[in-house]
Amino acid sequence: MFKNIPHTYVIIFYVIVISAILTWIIPGGEYDRQTKVVNGVERTVIEKDSFHYVERNAQTWQVFSALFNGFERQAGIIVLILMIGGGFWIMNASKSIDVGIFSFLKFTKRLEHIKFFKTVGVNNIIITLVMVLFSIFGAVFGMSEETIAFVIIVVPLSISMGYDSIVGLCMVYVAAHLGFASAVLNPFTIGIAQGIANLPLFSGLEYRIFCWFVINTFGIAWVLWYARRVKEKPERSPMYKIDEYWRKRGTSEVESIEYHTPKMAWFVYIFILTCLIIFSYIFPQSELKIGNASYVFPAIPVATGLFAILSIPALLKSGHYFVLTILTFTIIFLVIGVMGYGWYLAEIASLFFAMGIFSGVAMNYRPNRITGYFIEGSKDILSAALVVGLAGGILVILEDGKIIDTILHSVSKSMAGLGKVGSVSVMYVIQTFINVIIPSGSAKAALTMPVMAPFSDLVNVSRQATVMAFQFGDGFTNMITPTSGVLIGALGIAKVPYDKWVKWIIPFMAILIFLGWLLLLPTVLMDLNGF
Secondary structure (H helix, E strand, C coil): CCCCCCCHHHHHHHHHHHHHHHHHHCCCEECCEEEEEECCEEEEEECCCCCEECCCCCCCCHHHHHHHHHHHHCHHHHHHHHHHHHHHHHHHHCCHHHHHHHHHHHHHHHHCCCHHHHHHCHHHHHHHHHHHHHHHHHHHHCCCCCHHHHHHHHHHHHHHCCCCHHHHHHHHHHHHHHHHHCCCCCHHHHHHHHHHCCCCCCCCHHHHHHHHHHHHHHHHHHHHHHHHHHHHCHHHCCCCCCCHHHHHHCCCCHHHCCCCCCHHHHHHHHHHHHHHHHHHHHCCCEEEEECCEEEEECHHHHHHHHHHHHHHHHHHHCHHHHHHHHHHHHHHHHHHHHHHHCCCHHHHHHHHHHHHHHHHHHCCCCHHHHHHHHHHHHHHHHHHHHHHHHHHHHHHHHHHCCCHHHHHHHHHHCCCCCCHHHHHHHHHHHHHHHHHHCCCHHHHHHHHHHHHHHHHHHCCCCHHHHHHHHHHHHHHHHHCCCCCHHHHHHHHHHCCCHHHHHHHHHHHHHHHHHHHHHHHHHHHHCCCCCC
Protein backbone atom coordinates (compact mmCIF):
# COMPACT_ATOMS: atom_id res chain seq x y z
CA MET A 1 0.00 0.00 0.00
CA PHE A 2 2.77 2.43 0.97
CA LYS A 3 5.54 1.82 -1.54
CA ASN A 4 7.58 4.93 -0.79
CA ILE A 5 7.65 5.35 2.98
CA PRO A 6 9.52 8.55 3.88
CA HIS A 7 12.94 8.21 5.48
CA THR A 8 13.16 9.02 9.19
CA TYR A 9 15.07 12.22 8.33
CA VAL A 10 12.28 13.25 5.96
CA ILE A 11 9.57 12.63 8.57
CA ILE A 12 11.39 14.73 11.18
CA PHE A 13 12.08 17.50 8.65
CA TYR A 14 8.34 17.58 7.84
CA VAL A 15 7.65 18.06 11.57
CA ILE A 16 10.16 20.94 11.62
CA VAL A 17 8.41 22.57 8.66
CA ILE A 18 4.98 22.13 10.29
CA SER A 19 6.34 23.61 13.53
CA ALA A 20 7.64 26.62 11.57
CA ILE A 21 4.24 27.06 9.92
CA LEU A 22 2.59 27.04 13.36
CA THR A 23 4.78 29.96 14.41
CA TRP A 24 2.96 32.00 11.73
CA ILE A 25 -0.48 30.92 12.99
CA ILE A 26 -0.18 30.75 16.80
CA PRO A 27 0.43 34.08 18.59
CA GLY A 28 3.66 34.47 20.51
CA GLY A 29 3.39 34.30 24.28
CA GLU A 30 5.47 33.88 27.40
CA TYR A 31 5.17 33.17 31.10
CA ASP A 32 7.34 35.02 33.57
CA ARG A 33 9.68 32.65 35.36
CA GLN A 34 11.50 32.64 38.64
CA THR A 35 14.19 30.47 40.18
CA LYS A 36 12.93 28.25 42.99
CA VAL A 37 14.69 25.65 45.11
CA VAL A 38 12.90 22.30 44.74
CA ASN A 39 14.23 19.38 46.84
CA GLY A 40 17.51 21.23 47.29
CA VAL A 41 17.93 21.89 43.55
CA GLU A 42 17.36 25.19 41.79
CA ARG A 43 14.61 25.00 39.17
CA THR A 44 13.08 27.60 36.88
CA VAL A 45 9.31 27.68 37.42
CA ILE A 46 6.43 29.69 35.98
CA GLU A 47 4.93 32.53 37.97
CA LYS A 48 1.20 32.07 38.41
CA ASP A 49 -1.07 34.25 36.22
CA SER A 50 1.96 35.76 34.48
CA PHE A 51 1.16 34.77 30.89
CA HIS A 52 1.31 37.61 28.40
CA TYR A 53 1.41 37.83 24.64
CA VAL A 54 4.63 38.94 22.98
CA GLU A 55 5.60 39.90 19.49
CA ARG A 56 5.37 37.02 17.05
CA ASN A 57 8.70 35.51 15.97
CA ALA A 58 7.67 33.54 12.89
CA GLN A 59 10.27 31.05 11.69
CA THR A 60 11.29 30.91 8.01
CA TRP A 61 14.87 30.12 6.93
CA GLN A 62 15.43 28.73 10.44
CA VAL A 63 14.09 25.36 9.23
CA PHE A 64 17.44 24.98 7.47
CA SER A 65 19.49 25.92 10.53
CA ALA A 66 17.46 23.55 12.72
CA LEU A 67 19.99 20.73 12.25
CA PHE A 68 22.86 22.92 13.46
CA ASN A 69 20.87 24.29 16.40
CA GLY A 70 19.54 20.84 17.20
CA PHE A 71 23.10 19.52 17.32
CA GLU A 72 23.99 22.25 19.79
CA ARG A 73 20.94 21.47 21.92
CA GLN A 74 21.41 17.69 21.89
CA ALA A 75 25.22 17.70 21.88
CA GLY A 76 25.46 15.58 25.03
CA ILE A 77 23.31 12.73 23.70
CA ILE A 78 24.98 12.89 20.28
CA VAL A 79 28.49 12.55 21.74
CA LEU A 80 27.23 9.79 24.05
CA ILE A 81 25.95 7.83 21.05
CA LEU A 82 29.19 8.26 19.06
CA MET A 83 31.42 7.28 21.99
CA ILE A 84 29.29 4.27 22.93
CA GLY A 85 29.21 3.17 19.28
CA GLY A 86 32.99 3.45 18.98
CA GLY A 87 33.65 1.77 22.31
CA PHE A 88 31.39 -1.17 21.60
CA TRP A 89 32.81 -1.62 18.11
CA ILE A 90 36.26 -2.16 19.64
CA MET A 91 34.78 -4.71 22.01
CA ASN A 92 32.72 -6.31 19.25
CA ALA A 93 35.84 -6.74 17.08
CA SER A 94 37.24 -9.11 19.71
CA LYS A 95 34.12 -11.32 19.33
CA SER A 96 33.78 -11.23 23.11
CA ILE A 97 30.10 -10.28 22.96
CA ASP A 98 29.48 -13.15 20.51
CA VAL A 99 31.24 -15.49 22.92
CA GLY A 100 29.12 -14.20 25.81
CA ILE A 101 25.85 -14.58 23.91
CA PHE A 102 26.83 -18.06 22.72
CA SER A 103 27.71 -19.14 26.28
CA PHE A 104 24.48 -17.64 27.62
CA LEU A 105 22.35 -19.46 25.03
CA LYS A 106 24.13 -22.77 25.78
CA PHE A 107 23.30 -22.23 29.46
CA THR A 108 19.62 -21.54 28.73
CA LYS A 109 19.43 -24.65 26.56
CA ARG A 110 20.48 -26.72 29.57
CA LEU A 111 17.74 -25.10 31.65
CA GLU A 112 15.12 -26.27 29.15
CA HIS A 113 15.59 -29.82 30.42
CA ILE A 114 14.17 -28.76 33.79
CA LYS A 115 10.39 -29.27 33.79
CA PHE A 116 9.48 -25.88 35.27
CA PHE A 117 11.60 -23.92 32.81
CA LYS A 118 10.38 -26.05 29.92
CA THR A 119 6.75 -25.37 30.86
CA VAL A 120 7.12 -21.63 31.41
CA GLY A 121 9.72 -21.08 28.71
CA VAL A 122 13.31 -20.05 29.47
CA ASN A 123 13.17 -17.17 26.99
CA ASN A 124 9.95 -15.88 28.55
CA ILE A 125 11.66 -15.80 31.95
CA ILE A 126 14.68 -13.99 30.50
CA ILE A 127 12.55 -11.33 28.78
CA THR A 128 10.44 -10.83 31.92
CA LEU A 129 13.39 -10.54 34.29
CA VAL A 130 15.29 -8.11 32.03
CA MET A 131 12.18 -5.94 31.58
CA VAL A 132 11.42 -5.91 35.31
CA LEU A 133 15.01 -4.89 36.06
CA PHE A 134 15.00 -1.95 33.64
CA SER A 135 11.50 -0.93 34.68
CA ILE A 136 12.69 -0.71 38.29
CA PHE A 137 15.58 1.46 37.11
CA GLY A 138 13.12 3.75 35.34
CA ALA A 139 10.73 3.90 38.29
CA VAL A 140 13.36 4.49 40.97
CA PHE A 141 16.02 6.77 39.49
CA GLY A 142 14.51 7.76 36.16
CA MET A 143 16.69 5.75 33.79
CA SER A 144 16.25 7.13 30.29
CA GLU A 145 19.40 8.29 28.47
CA GLU A 146 21.30 5.40 30.07
CA THR A 147 19.23 2.85 28.11
CA ILE A 148 21.08 3.82 24.92
CA ALA A 149 24.18 2.05 26.25
CA PHE A 150 22.25 -1.20 26.79
CA VAL A 151 20.37 -1.29 23.48
CA ILE A 152 23.56 -2.21 21.62
CA ILE A 153 23.98 -5.22 23.96
CA VAL A 154 20.42 -6.51 24.23
CA VAL A 155 19.35 -6.20 20.56
CA PRO A 156 21.98 -8.74 19.35
CA LEU A 157 20.96 -11.00 22.24
CA SER A 158 17.32 -10.76 21.16
CA ILE A 159 18.25 -11.66 17.57
CA SER A 160 20.30 -14.64 18.80
CA MET A 161 17.32 -15.86 20.83
CA GLY A 162 15.22 -15.97 17.65
CA TYR A 163 13.38 -12.68 18.05
CA ASP A 164 13.80 -9.30 16.36
CA SER A 165 15.29 -5.90 17.16
CA ILE A 166 11.90 -4.61 18.37
CA VAL A 167 11.86 -7.22 21.14
CA GLY A 168 15.39 -6.13 22.06
CA LEU A 169 14.28 -2.49 22.24
CA CYS A 170 11.31 -3.47 24.38
CA MET A 171 13.49 -5.39 26.84
CA VAL A 172 15.51 -2.24 27.57
CA TYR A 173 14.05 1.03 26.28
CA VAL A 174 10.33 0.26 26.57
CA ALA A 175 10.78 -1.44 29.95
CA ALA A 176 12.63 1.56 31.38
CA HIS A 177 9.92 3.91 30.14
CA LEU A 178 7.13 1.74 31.52
CA GLY A 179 8.87 2.26 34.84
CA PHE A 180 9.41 5.94 34.07
CA ALA A 181 5.68 6.39 33.35
CA SER A 182 4.59 4.50 36.47
CA ALA A 183 7.35 6.11 38.55
CA VAL A 184 7.50 5.20 42.21
CA LEU A 185 10.49 7.23 43.44
CA ASN A 186 11.74 9.00 40.30
CA PRO A 187 13.33 12.24 41.57
CA PHE A 188 13.32 13.83 38.09
CA THR A 189 9.54 13.65 37.65
CA ILE A 190 7.70 12.76 40.85
CA GLY A 191 10.23 14.51 43.07
CA ILE A 192 10.13 17.80 41.12
CA ALA A 193 6.35 17.72 40.49
CA GLN A 194 5.50 17.03 44.14
CA GLY A 195 8.02 19.61 45.32
CA ILE A 196 6.48 22.33 43.15
CA ALA A 197 2.98 21.23 44.21
CA ASN A 198 4.03 21.49 47.88
CA LEU A 199 3.25 17.83 48.56
CA PRO A 200 5.23 15.53 50.90
CA LEU A 201 8.01 14.06 48.80
CA PHE A 202 7.08 10.67 47.28
CA SER A 203 3.75 10.60 49.12
CA GLY A 204 1.05 8.33 47.69
CA LEU A 205 3.66 5.58 47.40
CA GLU A 206 1.24 2.68 47.91
CA TYR A 207 -0.99 3.53 44.95
CA ARG A 208 2.03 4.28 42.76
CA ILE A 209 3.40 0.80 43.44
CA PHE A 210 0.03 -0.66 42.45
CA CYS A 211 0.07 1.36 39.21
CA TRP A 212 3.62 0.21 38.47
CA PHE A 213 2.55 -3.42 38.88
CA VAL A 214 -0.53 -3.05 36.64
CA ILE A 215 1.25 -1.14 33.86
CA ASN A 216 4.25 -3.47 33.80
CA THR A 217 2.11 -6.59 33.89
CA PHE A 218 0.32 -5.41 30.77
CA GLY A 219 3.53 -4.19 29.09
CA ILE A 220 5.47 -7.40 29.67
CA ALA A 221 2.50 -9.54 28.60
CA TRP A 222 2.24 -7.56 25.34
CA VAL A 223 5.95 -8.00 24.58
CA LEU A 224 5.83 -11.74 25.39
CA TRP A 225 2.82 -12.13 23.08
CA TYR A 226 4.60 -10.33 20.25
CA ALA A 227 7.86 -12.22 20.88
CA ARG A 228 6.05 -15.57 20.66
CA ARG A 229 4.51 -14.59 17.32
CA VAL A 230 7.90 -13.59 15.91
CA LYS A 231 9.51 -16.77 17.25
CA GLU A 232 6.86 -18.92 15.56
CA LYS A 233 7.06 -17.06 12.25
CA PRO A 234 9.97 -14.59 11.90
CA GLU A 235 8.47 -13.13 8.71
CA ARG A 236 5.73 -11.56 10.84
CA SER A 237 8.25 -9.07 12.14
CA PRO A 238 8.24 -5.71 10.35
CA MET A 239 12.01 -5.77 10.93
CA TYR A 240 12.61 -9.17 9.34
CA LYS A 241 14.57 -7.90 6.32
CA ILE A 242 16.28 -5.01 8.09
CA ASP A 243 17.42 -7.29 10.94
CA GLU A 244 19.61 -9.08 8.42
CA TYR A 245 22.22 -6.52 9.53
CA TRP A 246 22.22 -7.99 13.04
CA ARG A 247 21.97 -11.59 11.85
CA LYS A 248 25.07 -11.13 9.70
CA ARG A 249 26.94 -9.61 12.61
CA GLY A 250 25.97 -12.58 14.73
CA THR A 251 26.94 -15.31 12.26
CA SER A 252 30.60 -15.43 13.22
CA GLU A 253 31.75 -18.96 13.87
CA VAL A 254 32.00 -18.61 17.63
CA GLU A 255 32.97 -22.23 18.15
CA SER A 256 36.01 -21.77 15.89
CA ILE A 257 37.33 -18.74 17.80
CA GLU A 258 40.79 -19.26 19.24
CA TYR A 259 40.48 -18.87 22.99
CA HIS A 260 43.62 -17.37 24.50
CA THR A 261 44.67 -14.76 27.04
CA PRO A 262 47.20 -12.20 25.77
CA LYS A 263 49.80 -11.00 28.27
CA MET A 264 48.44 -7.48 27.85
CA ALA A 265 45.15 -8.66 29.41
CA TRP A 266 47.00 -9.29 32.68
CA PHE A 267 48.57 -5.84 32.44
CA VAL A 268 45.13 -4.27 31.93
CA TYR A 269 43.82 -6.23 34.91
CA ILE A 270 46.61 -4.95 37.17
CA PHE A 271 46.21 -1.38 35.89
CA ILE A 272 42.40 -1.28 36.37
CA LEU A 273 42.67 -2.95 39.78
CA THR A 274 45.30 -0.43 40.90
CA CYS A 275 43.07 2.46 39.82
CA LEU A 276 40.05 0.94 41.58
CA ILE A 277 42.05 0.45 44.79
CA ILE A 278 43.01 4.14 44.69
CA PHE A 279 39.36 5.12 44.11
CA SER A 280 38.32 2.83 46.97
CA TYR A 281 40.73 4.68 49.26
CA ILE A 282 39.46 8.09 48.12
CA PHE A 283 35.76 7.05 48.20
CA PRO A 284 35.49 4.41 50.97
CA GLN A 285 31.77 5.07 51.35
CA SER A 286 29.17 6.01 48.75
CA GLU A 287 25.79 7.57 49.46
CA LEU A 288 23.47 5.73 47.09
CA LYS A 289 20.22 7.61 46.57
CA ILE A 290 17.03 5.71 45.81
CA GLY A 291 14.18 8.17 45.47
CA ASN A 292 14.11 10.30 48.62
CA ALA A 293 16.01 7.70 50.62
CA SER A 294 19.78 7.32 50.73
CA TYR A 295 22.01 4.50 51.91
CA VAL A 296 25.69 4.77 52.83
CA PHE A 297 27.49 1.72 51.48
CA PRO A 298 31.13 0.90 50.55
CA ALA A 299 30.05 0.39 46.95
CA ILE A 300 33.39 1.10 45.26
CA PRO A 301 35.50 -1.08 47.61
CA VAL A 302 33.00 -3.94 47.28
CA ALA A 303 32.91 -3.65 43.48
CA THR A 304 36.72 -3.49 43.46
CA GLY A 305 36.94 -6.68 45.50
CA LEU A 306 34.53 -8.48 43.20
CA PHE A 307 36.48 -7.32 40.15
CA ALA A 308 39.73 -8.56 41.67
CA ILE A 309 38.26 -12.00 42.41
CA LEU A 310 36.08 -12.60 39.32
CA SER A 311 38.66 -11.43 36.80
CA ILE A 312 41.12 -14.22 37.69
CA PRO A 313 39.03 -17.19 36.44
CA ALA A 314 37.99 -15.13 33.41
CA LEU A 315 41.66 -14.44 32.55
CA LEU A 316 42.59 -18.10 33.06
CA LYS A 317 39.81 -19.13 30.67
CA SER A 318 40.26 -16.59 27.85
CA GLY A 319 40.81 -12.91 27.15
CA HIS A 320 37.28 -12.85 25.71
CA TYR A 321 35.80 -13.62 29.12
CA PHE A 322 37.98 -10.96 30.73
CA VAL A 323 36.61 -8.41 28.24
CA LEU A 324 33.10 -9.52 29.26
CA THR A 325 34.14 -8.99 32.89
CA ILE A 326 35.17 -5.44 31.98
CA LEU A 327 31.73 -4.95 30.38
CA THR A 328 29.98 -6.31 33.49
CA PHE A 329 31.81 -3.99 35.85
CA THR A 330 31.33 -1.07 33.47
CA ILE A 331 27.60 -1.54 34.02
CA ILE A 332 28.08 -1.95 37.79
CA PHE A 333 30.06 1.28 38.03
CA LEU A 334 27.49 2.97 35.81
CA VAL A 335 24.82 2.18 38.41
CA ILE A 336 27.09 3.31 41.28
CA GLY A 337 27.96 6.52 39.45
CA VAL A 338 24.36 7.39 38.59
CA MET A 339 22.91 6.58 42.01
CA GLY A 340 25.81 7.72 44.16
CA TYR A 341 27.55 10.53 42.33
CA GLY A 342 24.97 12.03 40.00
CA TRP A 343 26.67 10.90 36.81
CA TYR A 344 25.12 12.03 33.57
CA LEU A 345 25.98 12.01 29.87
CA ALA A 346 29.65 13.08 30.07
CA GLU A 347 30.57 10.55 32.75
CA ILE A 348 28.61 7.73 31.09
CA ALA A 349 30.19 8.40 27.69
CA SER A 350 33.67 8.50 29.25
CA LEU A 351 33.04 5.23 31.09
CA PHE A 352 32.10 3.35 27.92
CA PHE A 353 34.94 4.96 25.99
CA ALA A 354 37.38 3.67 28.63
CA MET A 355 35.71 0.26 28.41
CA GLY A 356 36.42 0.15 24.66
CA ILE A 357 40.05 1.22 25.08
CA PHE A 358 40.75 -1.33 27.84
CA SER A 359 39.04 -4.07 25.83
CA GLY A 360 41.24 -3.37 22.81
CA VAL A 361 44.45 -3.24 24.84
CA ALA A 362 43.49 -6.47 26.67
CA MET A 363 43.19 -8.22 23.29
CA ASN A 364 46.67 -6.92 22.37
CA TYR A 365 45.43 -4.55 19.65
CA ARG A 366 47.82 -1.84 18.50
CA PRO A 367 46.80 1.81 19.04
CA ASN A 368 46.14 2.33 15.32
CA ARG A 369 43.91 -0.73 15.21
CA ILE A 370 41.94 0.44 18.25
CA THR A 371 41.56 3.87 16.63
CA GLY A 372 40.37 2.28 13.39
CA TYR A 373 37.73 0.23 15.18
CA PHE A 374 36.57 3.29 17.11
CA ILE A 375 36.16 5.27 13.89
CA GLU A 376 34.29 2.37 12.27
CA GLY A 377 31.92 2.18 15.22
CA SER A 378 31.32 5.92 15.19
CA LYS A 379 30.61 5.78 11.45
CA ASP A 380 28.20 2.90 11.95
CA ILE A 381 26.25 4.84 14.55
CA LEU A 382 26.54 8.25 12.89
CA SER A 383 23.05 8.08 11.36
CA ALA A 384 21.58 7.82 14.87
CA ALA A 385 23.56 10.88 15.97
CA LEU A 386 22.41 12.87 12.95
CA VAL A 387 18.75 12.09 13.52
CA VAL A 388 19.02 13.10 17.20
CA GLY A 389 20.36 16.49 16.12
CA LEU A 390 17.60 16.88 13.56
CA ALA A 391 14.92 15.99 16.14
CA GLY A 392 16.40 18.56 18.51
CA GLY A 393 15.73 21.16 15.84
CA ILE A 394 11.99 20.73 16.38
CA LEU A 395 12.22 22.10 19.90
CA VAL A 396 14.48 24.94 18.76
CA ILE A 397 11.88 26.05 16.18
CA LEU A 398 9.01 25.93 18.71
CA GLU A 399 10.96 27.76 21.41
CA ASP A 400 12.45 30.40 19.13
CA GLY A 401 9.01 30.88 17.62
CA LYS A 402 7.72 31.62 21.16
CA ILE A 403 4.65 29.40 20.83
CA ILE A 404 5.25 26.72 23.50
CA ASP A 405 3.94 28.91 26.34
CA THR A 406 1.00 30.03 24.20
CA ILE A 407 0.02 26.40 23.58
CA LEU A 408 0.33 25.63 27.30
CA HIS A 409 -1.78 28.65 28.26
CA SER A 410 -4.52 27.81 25.76
CA VAL A 411 -4.90 24.18 26.73
CA SER A 412 -4.84 24.93 30.47
CA LYS A 413 -7.80 27.33 30.03
CA SER A 414 -9.82 24.51 28.44
CA MET A 415 -10.26 22.82 31.84
CA ALA A 416 -12.53 25.50 33.27
CA GLY A 417 -16.02 24.30 34.24
CA LEU A 418 -15.33 20.55 34.25
CA GLY A 419 -16.02 18.12 37.10
CA LYS A 420 -13.42 16.03 38.92
CA VAL A 421 -13.28 13.22 36.36
CA GLY A 422 -13.42 15.66 33.46
CA SER A 423 -10.73 17.90 34.95
CA VAL A 424 -8.25 15.13 35.68
CA SER A 425 -8.95 13.63 32.25
CA VAL A 426 -8.26 16.93 30.49
CA MET A 427 -5.11 17.38 32.58
CA TYR A 428 -3.99 13.96 31.39
CA VAL A 429 -4.69 14.84 27.77
CA ILE A 430 -2.87 18.16 28.12
CA GLN A 431 0.19 16.59 29.73
CA THR A 432 0.25 13.88 27.06
CA PHE A 433 0.06 16.49 24.31
CA ILE A 434 2.70 18.75 25.85
CA ASN A 435 5.08 15.80 26.18
CA VAL A 436 5.16 15.56 22.40
CA ILE A 437 6.82 18.99 22.20
CA ILE A 438 8.62 18.95 25.58
CA PRO A 439 9.88 15.38 26.19
CA SER A 440 11.99 16.32 29.22
CA GLY A 441 10.12 15.22 32.34
CA SER A 442 11.84 17.64 34.71
CA ALA A 443 11.42 20.58 32.30
CA LYS A 444 7.74 19.78 31.82
CA ALA A 445 7.21 19.49 35.58
CA ALA A 446 8.79 22.91 36.08
CA LEU A 447 6.69 24.31 33.24
CA THR A 448 3.25 22.85 33.95
CA MET A 449 2.97 22.12 37.67
CA PRO A 450 3.02 25.78 38.81
CA VAL A 451 -0.11 26.23 36.66
CA MET A 452 -1.79 22.84 37.17
CA ALA A 453 -1.33 22.57 40.95
CA PRO A 454 -3.18 25.82 41.87
CA PHE A 455 -5.81 25.09 39.22
CA SER A 456 -6.52 21.66 40.76
CA ASP A 457 -7.47 23.46 44.01
CA LEU A 458 -10.10 25.47 42.11
CA VAL A 459 -11.77 22.40 40.57
CA ASN A 460 -11.59 20.37 43.83
CA VAL A 461 -9.11 17.81 42.47
CA SER A 462 -6.29 16.76 44.78
CA ARG A 463 -2.83 17.96 43.87
CA GLN A 464 -1.67 14.35 44.12
CA ALA A 465 -4.09 13.40 41.33
CA THR A 466 -2.68 16.27 39.28
CA VAL A 467 0.84 14.90 39.79
CA MET A 468 -0.36 11.46 38.64
CA ALA A 469 -1.87 13.00 35.50
CA PHE A 470 1.48 14.66 34.83
CA GLN A 471 3.33 11.40 35.54
CA PHE A 472 1.32 9.28 33.08
CA GLY A 473 1.16 12.03 30.48
CA ASP A 474 4.91 12.47 30.69
CA GLY A 475 5.83 8.79 30.48
CA PHE A 476 3.92 6.95 27.79
CA THR A 477 4.43 9.26 24.82
CA ASN A 478 8.20 9.28 25.42
CA MET A 479 8.11 6.01 23.49
CA ILE A 480 6.73 7.61 20.32
CA THR A 481 7.46 11.34 20.17
CA PRO A 482 10.03 12.32 17.51
CA THR A 483 11.27 15.17 19.74
CA SER A 484 12.77 12.67 22.18
CA GLY A 485 16.50 12.46 21.52
CA VAL A 486 16.69 9.30 23.63
CA LEU A 487 14.05 7.50 21.55
CA ILE A 488 15.60 8.57 18.25
CA GLY A 489 19.04 7.58 19.52
CA ALA A 490 17.85 4.15 20.69
CA LEU A 491 16.05 3.51 17.39
CA GLY A 492 19.16 4.55 15.48
CA ILE A 493 21.41 2.17 17.41
CA ALA A 494 18.90 -0.69 16.97
CA LYS A 495 18.59 0.13 13.22
CA VAL A 496 14.80 0.42 13.59
CA PRO A 497 13.30 3.03 11.20
CA TYR A 498 11.03 5.51 12.96
CA ASP A 499 8.07 4.81 10.65
CA LYS A 500 8.19 1.06 11.39
CA TRP A 501 8.48 1.75 15.11
CA VAL A 502 5.45 4.06 15.07
CA LYS A 503 3.36 1.54 13.16
CA TRP A 504 4.29 -1.20 15.64
CA ILE A 505 3.87 0.78 18.85
CA ILE A 506 0.64 2.74 18.14
CA PRO A 507 -1.75 -0.07 19.28
CA PHE A 508 0.42 -0.70 22.35
CA MET A 509 0.55 3.03 23.09
CA ALA A 510 -3.23 3.46 22.69
CA ILE A 511 -3.92 0.75 25.27
CA LEU A 512 -1.29 2.14 27.65
CA ILE A 513 -2.80 5.63 27.48
CA PHE A 514 -6.28 4.21 28.10
CA LEU A 515 -4.94 2.12 30.99
CA GLY A 516 -3.34 5.26 32.43
CA TRP A 517 -6.70 7.03 32.30
CA LEU A 518 -8.41 4.13 34.12
CA LEU A 519 -5.73 4.26 36.83
CA LEU A 520 -6.36 8.01 37.23
CA LEU A 521 -10.05 7.55 38.05
CA PRO A 522 -9.51 6.11 41.58
CA THR A 523 -7.44 9.22 42.43
CA VAL A 524 -10.63 11.34 42.24
CA LEU A 525 -13.30 8.73 42.97
CA MET A 526 -11.75 6.86 45.92
CA ASP A 527 -10.18 7.81 49.24
CA LEU A 528 -6.56 6.75 48.69
CA ASN A 529 -3.73 7.17 51.17
CA GLY A 530 -1.72 10.26 50.25
CA PHE A 531 -4.44 11.63 47.96
